Amino acid sequence: MNTKRNLGAFKLWSASVLPVTLVILSNISFVILIYFNQQYLDWDQLNYLNVGMSVAILVFFIFLIYEALRPVKLETPLEEENLPFISLILPIYNxxxxIFDVLTSIIASNYPFEKIELILINDGSTDNTLAEIRRFTDHTNADVKLINFSQNSGKKAGLVAGFKIARNEVILTIDSDTFLLPDSIRKLVGTMDSSIDAICGHTLVKNEKINLLTRLQGYEYLLSHELFKSFEAGYNGVLCCPGCFSAFRKSALMEVIDEFERSVIFNYRVDYGExxxxxxxxxxxxxxxxxxGVAVAYTVVPETLSSFVIQRKRWIKSWFVNTLYLFGLARHKSFIYQVYFYLSFIFNLLIISSIPLFIYFAFTLNWNFLLHGLYMVVLYIIFTLLNQGKIRLIMPLIFYVFTLGIYSWLVPLAIGNISDHRWGKRAG
Structure with a gap:
């Protein structure tokens, strides 16, 4: 068996673990101070707590990266005659x-042309999307099925319609802004052995170099896949197969399609994060x-702050509800996976307290908190500049400062609007 280490995760070590650890440590420290004020603990005792938590959290992230670096199986490429017939489902809205370039990238794949069933769902588009689809179908002999919704019904409705009419066991889903490489489909399907029910590939940002916001999202996608999804895959429990580039077995989908179509969790209808x-x-x-990580595709991310916030409204609501939904499941996984699952949930919630608590404690209790934070920032910048002038290493620091600033108000706002089906809902 051929194996390969996930070196991408190793490269993220110097650029990720330090800022992640510092941010999380600061969050926990602030929360502890709420419960253990000066009347219970003096500053020396709090410092001991900080050191202990720092060591514990750092050990956790070291293990996380160690797990992500474990050798992974590299599937032997299947001969063309052994490649399965597949159904590729693509919901489209405006x-x-x-869309024309996306469809062209599918046809340009080195996957056997005659083994792809292409199911396109035009979800009530109000622009020239349908005309662009027609332009594509008029110039190809591909096996294309086109479903036209008279009005926008949402991505979930499009997926359900596609799942039901797909005639093949292996079903791929991509988004209407996903761009495939020639070998993307072949590598994703080639990795999906008979024991796998769902698999997601590695998604990169196509428009990463547009501005600072897209660069930050590029780093986020890299971290999410190379580190977190790599870790989750080691326990057969990836928490999210993105619709932009994933494959499923139809038999597995049919077992849950009724629940998926109803989309009700804790008596709430889930209209986001399908x-x-x-x-x-x-x-x-x-x-x-x-x-x-061997199957790669590219997606287009929001280029403006307003569109970014709209997207993250949906994502945060989906993350919160579905994490609670899986709380019971995590107990049946390994101890390490449980630690990862529950701590990740707690750390994400603590983000909302970071900015206000940092300001409060810095200016009302002890200036050491502010000075300590600035000291760490200066050290990180110096480290970056001395590391062969690789200024790009400062991106993680910018990313986490940006994340804290945005999510400190967006997370509570999203959670507070979970029952509002209009708030944060996307069309298509």
């Missing part, structure tokens, strides 16, 4: 700008959900 919810349903049914 994507006249990208990819995370679908993954949660599969995990609840004890399905094997993994990630592979």
């Amino acid at each position: 994507e006249e700008k990208h 990819d995370r919810y679908l993954t949660a349903l599969l995990l609840k049914n004890n399905k094997k959900v993994v990630y592979t």
